[in-house]
Amino acid sequence: MIHEHVVCPFCGCLCDDLEVTVEDGKVVNTKRGCIIAKSKFMNHDRDRAKPMLRKDDELIGVSIEEAMDRAAEILRSADHPLIYGLSSTECDAQRAATELAELVGGTIDNTASVCHGPTLVSVQAVGVVKCTLGEIKNRADLVIFWGCNPGEAHLRHFLRYSVLSKGLFTQEGRKDRTVIVVDVRENASTKLADIFLKIRPNSDFEIISALRAAIKGHEVGDVAGVADGTIKEVAEKMKSCKFGVLFFGLGLTMSKGKHMNIDAALSLVRDLNDYTKFAINSMRGHFNVAGANEVLIWQTGYPYSVNFSRGYPRYNPGEFSAVDVLSRKECDAALIIAADPLSSFPLRASEHLAKIPTIVIDPKNSMTSLVAEVVIPTAMVGVECEGTAYRMDCIPIRLRKVVEPEFPSDKEVLEEIIEKVKAG
Amino acid sequence: MMIKNGTVYDPLNGIDGERMDIFVENGKIVEESKEKEVIDASGLMVMPGGVDIHSHIAGSKINIGRLLRPEDHRKDVVPRTEITRSGVGYTVPTTFVTGYRYAELGYTTVAEAAVPPIGARHVHEEFADTPMIDKMMFPLMGNNYFVLKYIEEDEFEKLKNFVAFLLNATKGYAIKMVNPGGVESWKWGKNVESLDDKVENYDVTPREVITNLAKVNEELGLPHSVHVHCNNLGAPGNFETTIETMSALRERIHITHIQFNSYAGEDWASFASGAPEVANYINKNEHVTCDVGQVVFGDATTMTADGPWQHTLYKLTGNKWVNSDVEMETGAGIVPYVFRERNLVNAIQWAIGLELFLLIEDPWRVYLTTDHPNAGPFYHYPKVISWLMSNEKRGELLAKTHKGVSKMTTLSDIDREYSLYEIAIITRAATAKALGLRDKGHLGIGADADIAIYKLEDDFERSFSRAKYVIKDGEIVVRDGKIAKGHLGRTFWVDAGGEATDEIKEIFSEYYTLNFENYPVQEEYLPRQEVISCK
Amino acid sequence: MIRMEVVLISGRTAKQGASLEVGKTSEEYFENVAVIMMNEDDMKEIGVQEGEPVKISTEFGSTVVKCKKSEVNRGIAFMPYGPWVNMVIGMDTHGTGMPSYKGAKAEISATDENVLTVGEIVDLIRRG
Known part of the structure; x- marks a missing residue:
């Protein structure tokens, strides 16, 4: 089957003219996209994450339900959890992540803090x-x-x-x-x-x-x-x-x-x-970093580096930005979604992530998932599920789904975790 | 549900302060209900839920405004509760806070008044996070490429089809024009200064844009009239442009935030009120409705699609300035602003708004707005109500303003005071009627059970600031001025037909950067929609 | 051994972007990201050939990657975004949230040390 007018979920250009050919549930060809777009679609099924929990210092395969239960438990018991990433997912997931940050009184930051913050x-x-x-x-x-x-x-x-x-x-x-x-x-x-x-x-x-x-x-x-x-x-x-x-x-x-x-x-x-x-x-980098800012702005008034510990949003880059929160060892748990800070943060900031219970929600294995306490796999946005992304000039475009996912979407996982946190 | 023994103001049904019972079932007003729930409304005022015809609450423009004003947010923080989300208020409230504050005022339906069509999806996304109220939005058309092209080519049928298509593609409600022609010229740093200036690069004038779109509006039978932000907004002497605009056509026309377009004088030094002339025209011509855009002293964030005006305002104030031009369609500008009592121009602007309210005789044709957040935030409506209802109240404030006001306006000569019945007209009955929302703005059988119940106090500002109860779709959502229950409102849009012709698609592929197939707003963005059909 | 001072710039490359979609533990990612682009004369000065390992040190740490010839000016070196360059980036954001990914002072020299794999870097991070 050939899907036309497919939107590329890689960079802030959000080219929306791709042609993606799918056979037997696998992407077999793409047309018009750049080499990165091609790589993203053609390799979407490689190196995929599985639900895992760390036990005795080893990541062990578990059910996704078990992984989500543990994630909720970590967030519920943390005093100052950090939620970070969000630029490579769609807006409904970003909305849910903001709700979760508010619910647990944590800090939420997106990758803008290390690009166009x-x-x-x-x-x-x-x-x-x-x-x-x-x-x-x-x-x-x-x-x-x-x-x-x-x-x-x-x-x-x-x-x-x-x-x-x-x-x-x-x-x-x-x-x-x-x-x-x-x-x-x-x-x-x-x-x-x-x-x-x-x-x-x-x-x-x-x-x-x-x-x-x-x-x-x-x-x-x-x-x-x-x-x-x-x-x-x-x-x-x-x-x-x-x-x-x-x-x-x-x-x-x-x-x-x-x-x-x-x-x-x-x-x-x-x-x-x-x-x-x-x-x-x-020139915005990740395909929906602009959306991560938009969503956080309409929900909190601020684009990134927001803290909810007082029950209302406070904003202060340098104080509530992920690199600073980690470097100063201020957070006692982290949820990383749709980003890979271990491959992008200064080493010292990453070290703290490895020390605290870290939950990684990502379609793929990442460097961060190698140090995680909990790994929750999700559907790949714009390939396996739909959602909104904002182009670098803030034009909103609906991403398409071209193949069936094995795992739930970021949004579904976050909403489930919210329910579990509330229930607990 | 039974709302027992309230004092009811329901102007669309001619009810002026009668003691009566109202029954509600399944979200509608009914003749009688067997449900046990009773609200004792003895000594309380019962009105239909408020309907705001013009506000900026969702989408790219307000969201840039929110980004631009962290210094504002810190003055008005809103913590989460068990049933409400957190956020910030002040001049550019977050989506949740917008919904809550409207509901707490007893407003249940709000129109987002200026949307770049390509950004419609953004508006619907924010609507989904704006709880409590029903919403609708007006796509901007007065500087749209297709509109200019089809008028230039004298292709009226194509124009009509395009307008219908665009309403459908954006899930929009009405035709909005902002500085018609001027915003396109602004894309080259220019503007239009009269109804008969040519738009840069087009053989089209603002007059032609207004008259053609008004004609399209009537031929399509849209529920609302064309909704017009006139040329020359904000400029001294612009009342003439406003009168010229109204008299350019006989079709229905709604002039929005008309206060900003009722200025006399030749420059800022001779700035004066043109309200009597504008009111006089409106009193004599029934095809015009307007909302005021009343200035409330204090902080505001100005934001309009009128790029050239926002640039002027930036040059006047030196405040930070955002300009955001949108391909093929429109533009936008944002500048923070403070309206000061002691500033003569600001004080005159304040007085002009009140003059318009008081000099326009028919309350069914002049509506309460502050063009939120341009002339002040919407949650100051109760202040405006208190000025309208009490000559003494406005006298108190007038005494604090710049002395020149009495000379440059007629406000101090006017002693008219609005009745509660008239307040109910300008805040709900007339706005619902003007929007063509048949189930809103009244409490007759079959109407949506959107009801605001207020305590009657000597201080009307206090009465209207916090509704005692608000009922939305038949459920109590506000109690004692506080949100009691979350609610997802509807999104209204108008289906006027319209077809994406090959020509439209071809122009998309040539000149837009978005594929035509990815342009129309998908069903997923309308979690609770209600489609309004044309006449 | 000659140690040379350079200004270190990190940034996106198309190959880095494409190979991260293959996977961070892939051969492609290692080949395309564990590299530094240098001026040919600078390479001569410190005595390294294309493809040989060099050690980059800043006040925050050091890293070893393979060097590649590039058109950059003398005194400037470029590394793709990724875990290798992160080992030499400071964590002070000067109150902005943004570390100094571009324009940091660094020293470069030839080395016998091996280029760490992603797995080895992760072990390093876990050991803290």
Whole structure:
């Protein structure tokens, strides 16, 4: 059977034009997706998790019911449980996870805290001038990529949205657009650029600030190794375009300055709107990290790093963010869902996860499941079950189901755990 | 259930403060019920549940507003209870808190008034987490590519079909226009300044958008009229645009948050009230209804699809600014704002809202809103009610405001006071009627058993702030101003037919970034729907 | 032995993304993620050839991965996101929740030590 218009549940592009062929309940082919999409669908049945409990320091196979019982018991008896992950699942599961965090008075955080958390903090301080990806496809004549590498990380972004696509007022596609890439190194994206501005690591804040000054007509001189003339040239292109967009990624959020870099970039783009139309959009990584933020915002008012120990939501990145909670050894149990912190957190943060009772809910075996107390397998979202995901520009799309799952969905497991916690 | 011996205000059935019993069974008002449950309503006011015709409670815009305002949330935290979820309130409440607070006021139906169609799914998701109340939402059409294209090409039938299709695809309720044409122009940093300006890149004017969509609205027989946020909102002198808009057509038209569009003067220095002129037009022309968008002094978060206006507001205030343009359809802007008593412009805005309430003679055509959270949060409605019901109350506040108000508005010359009957009209009966919701806004046999019961106190603000009881679909959900039981409300939408033509699909594949097949809102997003059919 | 100071950047690569869908314990993942991309002249300076192990040390720890030639400037080294780079990333988030995954100071040198497998790293974490 051929499924059309399938949505890819890998990155924030949420390409929704995949064709997936299924025979005898197995994916046998995919069309149009990038290599990662293909890998996700073709390998969806490899390395799948099984329900397990740790007994005498070994993970032993158990029934899923037994695993869920133990999970509820851990969460019920914990003083300060941490719920973390959520970016690779759908919104109903995120809704349930938030309810569970509230119920047990714990901390809930999503992977935004280690990707675009600083962006969200900056939006709270500065605001943001943004647009959906179709606006860029239809109008943008200047496209800037700063500290992001769609050529490796968002493989069809150029094609579908930002560079090669043709739209209402960009009928010539690539020819109608000037592309500038700003990065510390040559990469798959710089090859496509009309202008590649290679900068020193950790100099983003200075250069963005210099551009802001240049746009307002101030003399800036050479800044952080970038020549005065280059800054003027880029500033002039930004001011004189008809519709510009600045895409940015973790090159800004993870480098020195973190949210200060984003404050500067958001302010730069806001200021440009005194002269022309300009937008700034973040390149979100996991396919539904944007949804994890949306859900937490509508339920609590805050996008990530939320604590319920007082019965109402409190927000404080640096205090309630997962890396900090773990590094300071503040939580006494953890539920990890749809993320793998052991493969993404600094080693010291991971060490605490290995010491406390950790529950892992994931379709696949992960590094974190190797140190877990409880492993609960689930259906793979967007392959084996449906649900909503928010694209990097916050457009909500319904993910599809192409094969039957062996295990319940994240949402079903979480709702079951909620019932068990309430009952106990 | 029997609600015994209450003082009933049910304007749609002509009942003005009569002592009577109301019977409820299976979620409906019935002639008589054998059920044993009795609410003793002696000395209490009984009204239909409130119906809010214009509020921003769910979807991308309000959620960005929530993201933008952590400093607000901290002033108003709401802990969980055994039956309610936690959250935050203040200017941009979370979904659960929105539902609870509306219910505690005795409101049982609320319209989300501005939805980018491509984000409709988001609204329905938030609706599922907005308990207690029935909901509906208005998709934005005044700057939609297809609308502009079909008007430009003079393809009225195609336009009509598209509107019906879009209501169906979004599970929407009414045609919403915001600064028609201006938001499309804003996508190039421009705006329209009159009804006859051309939209950037289109041979179409705002007048044509308004008149064509109004005609579509009537030909489709939609239950509500077109719902219009006029051009030039917020600008001094805009009352002329508003009158021009109303007089551009003879079809029904609802002008929303009309306070923001009733300004005289040439600039901020000469800013003054245009309310008498606007009220005068409305008094003489029955095809117009309006809601006020009453300013309440204090913190607000302004948010509209009117991108260029929000940019102006950012430039005026220097506050943080969000702009969010949406492909093929619309845009949005958000700016935090504080309405201050001592600020002359703000004080005049406050007075203009009250002038409109008091100068428009027919309460069936002027409705209570604060354009939540633009002119203030919805849970301040009881304050507004107290100003309308008491000349003395508004006099007290007027005395605290900037002295210039008396000169620039007529408020101090007006001594009209609303009766409870009129309050029931502007908060439930008339709004239900304007929305075409036949089972709402009244307590006649067959109506939905959505009932608000208030204590009669000298202080009307206190009376209306916390309903003594609220009955939703026949069950007591609020007792003594507190949520007594959770409830999942309905989502209303209008089925006006409409077909996805090959042309529509082709344009999707060319210019949208979402596949047509993934565009319409799926059934899964409507856990409890009620479809309203057209006339 | 020559130790050289570099600025360490970590990030997503398409191969890392594709191989994590195969599995974190897979051969592909090990091949594509336990690597560091360096400038050719820097590799010469510390005396390593393509594919040989190098040791990366920061104030927070050390890790061993195979080196690969790349177009990066001298003085910059790039590693894909994953458990190997996590061994040298500090946990201080400066109040943001975000560790310094990009732009950390590190020292690189040739080494005889083996590249740890995912299983060995997990054992290390469990031992704390």
